[in-house]
Amino acid sequence: xTEQNKKSILVVDDExxxxxxxxxxxxxxxxxxxxxxxxxxxxxxxxQHSTEYDSILSDIRMPGMxxxxxxxxxxxxxxxxxxxxxxxxxxxxxxxxxxxxSVKIDGLIEKPAPMRMLVSLIEKGTATKKRSYHSxxxxxxxxxxxxxx
Amino acid sequence: MTxxxxxxxxxxxxxxxxxxxxxxxxxxxYINEGLKKGQLAVYASVDASDTxxxxxxxxxxxxxxxxxxxxxxxxFSLKAFYYRALDGDLESFKDFxxxxxxxxxxxxxxxxxxxxxxxxxxxxxxxxxxxxxxxxHVERWWQNTHFExxxxxxxxxxxxxxxNLILTQNSYKRQISxxxxxxxxxxxx
Numbered sequence: 001x002t003e004q005n006k007k008s009i010l011v012v013d014d015e016x017x018x019x020x021x022x023x024x025x026x027x028x029x030x031x032x033x034x035x036x037x038x039x040x041x042x043x044x045x046x047x048q049h050s051t052e053y054d055s056i057l058s059d060i061r062m063p064g065m066x067x068x069x070x071x072x073x074x075x076x077x078x079x080x081x082x083x084x085x086x087x088x089x090x091x092x093x094x095x096x097x098x099x100x101x102s103v104k105i106d107g108l109i110e111k112p113a114p115m116r117m118l119v120s121l122i123e124k125g126t127a128t129k130k131r132s133y134h135s136x137x138x139x140x141x142x143x144x145x146x147x148x149x
Numbered sequence: 150m151t152x153x154x155x156x157x158x159x160x161x162x163x164x165x166x167x168x169x170x171x172x173x174x175x176x177x178x179y180i181n182e183g184l185k186k187g188q189l190a191v192y193a194s195v196d197a198s199d200t201x202x203x204x205x206x207x208x209x210x211x212x213x214x215x216x217x218x219x220x221x222x223x224x225f226s227l228k229a230f231y232y233r234a235l236d237g238d239l240e241s242f243k244d245f246x247x248x249x250x251x252x253x254x255x256x257x258x259x260x261x262x263x264x265x266x267x268x269x270x271x272x273x274x275x276x277x278x279x280x281x282x283x284x285x286h287v288e289r290w291w292q293n294t295h296f297e298x299x300x301x302x303x304x305x306x307x308x309x310x311x312x313n314l315i316l317t318q319n320s321y322k323r324q325i326s327x328x329x330x331x332x333x334x335x336x337x338x
Contacts, residue, residue, distance in 0.1 A: 060244055060247055060248075061243055061244060061247050066247055066251065068247075068251045087244050087248075088229070088233075088240050088241040088244045089225075089241060089244045089245060089248060090198070090225075090226040090228065090229055091225065091248075095223065098217065098218065098219075098220040098223075099189075099220045099223050099248075099252045099255075100248075100251060100252060100255055101220070101255070102255055102258075103251075103255075
């Protein structure tokens with residue numbers, strides 16, 4: 001895969017170790033990754049470089065700005081960017097959509113989960129050209145766990 | 150049913166029950182009262198992923214499908230919370246708190262009521278299995294969260310059912326009750 005063809009993702013998690021582990025796992029699968037531990041800096045970076053990113057993966061609870069606010073602001077800048085939120089809650093995307101209609105996400109990744117599952121879910125959620133969006137929707141409620149060990 | 154179902158908003162309530170029917174009836178009553186008042190009602194249960202159990206509970210909630218579709222009712226599984234709480238891990242609770250606060254912001258923006266009623270049975274399950282230290286840890290977290298919500302003028306009431314007899318027999322009734330702002334005893338008909 002050439003650098004130009006690589007899919008790119010912005011990873012935002014206030015825990016540096018977790019951000020780095022995710023970055024390494026995605027890079028191994030051929031993604032171009034930039035990680036931030038500060039969501040405000042991540043947003044500022046995205047404002048300047050939005051065309052460079054296909055996707056964003058963010059934690060929910062972070063100091064300064066939570067993942068929900070980050071999602072809203074990022075979507076306002078680039079509506080077609082794919083958004084994935086990491087959470088320890090057992091909640092489906094459809095349930096989240098009902099209670100938080102302004103937070104438009106493409107996937108919820110339940111923590112903790114193995115890295116291969118995280119990468120697989122992100123690849124599945126971004127593969128809209130090969131798979132229909134609906135087929136991802138069907139799989140969306142499957143619980144996934146992130147294992148940072 | 151004569152339990153107090155209309156407490157002042159923003160309380161952390163221990164609701165002491167004497168049997169499962171009483172617990173379930175009172176819990177649903179709180180949910181229905183909240184929905185009637187236009188509040189967001191959250192039914193957070195360790196058994197929420199048990200289809201037959203939850204279907205029976207939901208059938209007693211007023212217009213539950215309509216209320217779920219309108220985002221006025223959220224049914225939430227606490228199964229993972231329970232197992233993590235056994236290890237003293239309350240990270241899931243912190244995500245739950247963040248989610249509730251975000252929903253409230255969104256409801257205010259949409260012109261809906263900013264009041265929330267939560268019925269949560271994780272600590273109840275810990276009490277029932279006599280995991281009292283873990284139960285106190287969870288309830289202390291809820292109580293601190295309650296104080297934070299009070300300071301921030303957030304109108305979120307949390308109802309925690311607990312088994313009256315088990316707490317009394319094991320001398321934990323006072324200790325667990327003290328982690329709440331309001332103590333109620335269920336009195337069914």
